[in-house]
Amino acid sequence: MNKNEYIPFLSEIVEVIKHTEIEYTFRMAYDGEVKPGQFFEVSFPKYGEAPISVSGIENGCVDLTIRRVGKVTNEVFEKYVGDKLFLRGPYGNGFDVDDYKGKEIVVVAGGTGVSPVRGVVDYFAKNASSRKDMSFIAGFKSKEDILFEKDFEFWRESMNVVLTLDAGEETKEHKIGLVTKYIPQLKLKEVKEAVAIVVGPPAMMHFSVLALLELGLQEDNIWISQERKMCCGIGKCGHCKIGNQYVCLDGPVFRYTQGKHLVD
Missing domain, CATH: 3.40.50.80 (Nucleotide-binding domain of ferredoxin-NADP reductase (FNR) module)
Known part of the structure; x- marks a missing residue:
């Protein structure tokens, strides 16, 4: 049975780092291969999804730095440590x-x-x-x-x-x-x-x-x-x-x- 590529997985927010009034880094739990320059789709039911570049790679985590500019990212900013986001990816060709x-x-x-x-x-x-x-x-x-x-x-x-x-x-x-x-x-x-x-x-x-x-x-x-x-x-x-x-x-x-x- 083929996996549905559109189905996301839940990832826990491990840490939230504020940079500016509209830009935060969400450190997400993730175990798997990923390269700088790749991206994840961050999604919410009823709101849609947005592609977000990987801004950091830690043991068991990836960083997603998000700017609050629309309905999906507005919803992301309502989520904090211990909450979960829907992700799918990583996608694309990154920096080796x-x-x-x-x-x-x-x-x-x-x-x-x-x-x-x-x-x-x-x-x-x-x-x-x-x-x-x-x-x-x-x-x-x-x-x-x-x-x-x-x-x-x-x-x-x-x-x-x-x-x-x-x-x-x-x-x-x-x-x-x-x-x-x-x-x-x-x-x-x-x-x-x-x-x-x-x-x-x-x-x-x-x-x-x-x-x-x-x-x-x-x-x-x-x-x-x-x-x-x-x-x-x-x-x-x-x-x-x-x-x-x-x-x-x-x-x-x-x-x-x-x-x-x-x-x-």
Whole structure:
């Protein structure tokens, strides 16, 4: 008997971490294989479901960082520790840390795009000996919009972290300006072999990749995520189809050599 792929499972909320007034991380009980960049469908009967990227992987848990923007996520924010959410997944193609081991790494992310790359950044912060130099450039609108602030303190101990804000006053921790302003300032030792991950709004990804290519990175060594296109997770609804690719199935993580052709 074939399993119905649309049927979710119940997962307990182990911890809730508040980042901003509208963005919380829900640490969910989950035992199984999962990669950074993959996603789960979070659902409620009568309300619908929403695709949420994996923002962290712990023993027996996954983190789902959720922004309160609609009827499904509004309902999620009514659930707290000890309650349960319906999940199905994980879905999609994620980031494989083996692709980046032994190399110089650059990660560029904007806003909620920090969520799907957090697992990669955290892995190489804890396993610094498995890679060469690493830089993480992350941009947010304002200080009030910063996600994972405590994590940034930890990441700074083992890599070059540039945390940018669109506006405000520059401090030791925060620089002012778009992430693309700081990409040309990177000092890469082996640029032809360096690898990069770029996740964020489409315009930010476009110009960030151009800046990385200008530095000398190779197209095949750059990964992007089309996470904004995720929908049903199993390629049935067709909302994520671009050309002959289904973002839910073939992505949301793509090498740039493939992802650059996914023009919607």
